Amino acid sequence: DQQVKQNSPSLSVQEGRISILNCDYTNSMFDYFLWYKKYPAEGPTFLISISSIKDKNEDGRFTVFLNKSAKHLSLHIVPSQPGDSAVYFCAASVYTGNQFYFGTGTSLTVIP
Amino acid sequence: EPEVTQTPSHQVTQMGQEVILRCVPISNHLYFYWYRQILGQKVEFLVSFYNNEISEKSEIFDDQFSVERPDGSNFTLKIRSTKLEDSAMYFCASREGGLNTEAFFGQGTRLTVV
Numbered sequence: 001d002q003q004v005k006q007n008s009p010s011l012s013v014q015e016g017r018i019s020i021l022n023c024d025y026t027n028s029m030f031d032y033f034l035w036y037k038k039y040p041a042e043g044p045t046f047l048i049s050i051s052s053i054k055d056k057n058e059d060g061r062f063t064v065f066l067n068k069s070a071k072h073l074s075l076h077i078v079p080s081q082p083g084d085s086a087v088y089f090c091a092a093s094v095y096t097g098n099q100f101y102f103g104t105g106t107s108l109t110v111i112p
Numbered sequence: 113e114p115e116v117t118q119t120p121s122h123q124v125t126q127m128g129q130e131v132i133l134r135c136v137p138i139s140n141h142l143y144f145y146w147y148r149q150i151l152g153q154k155v156e157f158l159v160s161f162y163n164n165e166i167s168e169k170s171e172i173f174d175d176q177f178s179v180e181r182p183d184g185s186n187f188t189l190k191i192r193s194t195k196l197e198d199s200a201m202y203f204c205a206s207r208e209g210g211l212n213t214e215a216f217f218g219q220g221t222r223l224t225v226v
Contacts, residue, residue, distance in 0.1 A: 002154075032211075034214055036217075041219075043217035043218050043219045043220050045217070046215070049212065049214055051212050098145075098162065100157065100215055102155040103154070
């Protein structure tokens, strides 16, 4: 049962342009959402998060948007840089639980 | 910067053998996790551990698996009798606790069962 879905397995973007990574979820009890970045042979690295009481959180070049009614979140990277090339996972958790549910990941390639 | 460390980075074992994967979480963290990622597949939750006991576990975490925090710093995952399908990257993570805190992941242990 895939409660967190990333429907685009890959995305290519030109350097300097905006990268938009999307994530959908099915569990309305999720109240905390995170984005992780993963390079090959490394563990996921926390990037940015958002709680369900907000609809936007910004940290430098990274902005996460949450649309609760659509059960959708997105990560915007502006401007995209070649070093951003990695696999991006969205994750979600329920207030009363400990587990983080991960999406399947989107591989971002930023073309110089 | 504090980090989660995992050893070994790569473990090769024969089918049916026991393996222990080791993790040192960040020192003031209260929640500990094991996840795994089979090559080309999603990151899957195995187990969470809090207050010296398992708080959640997935269907994957059957009787072949166990976790332990033997000495207040290490957090181990034991697989009693490994199967070929246990081959994966195993990630340990820890979290500070409290509302809306992120988990920090280790670099992973690549387990290869032959």
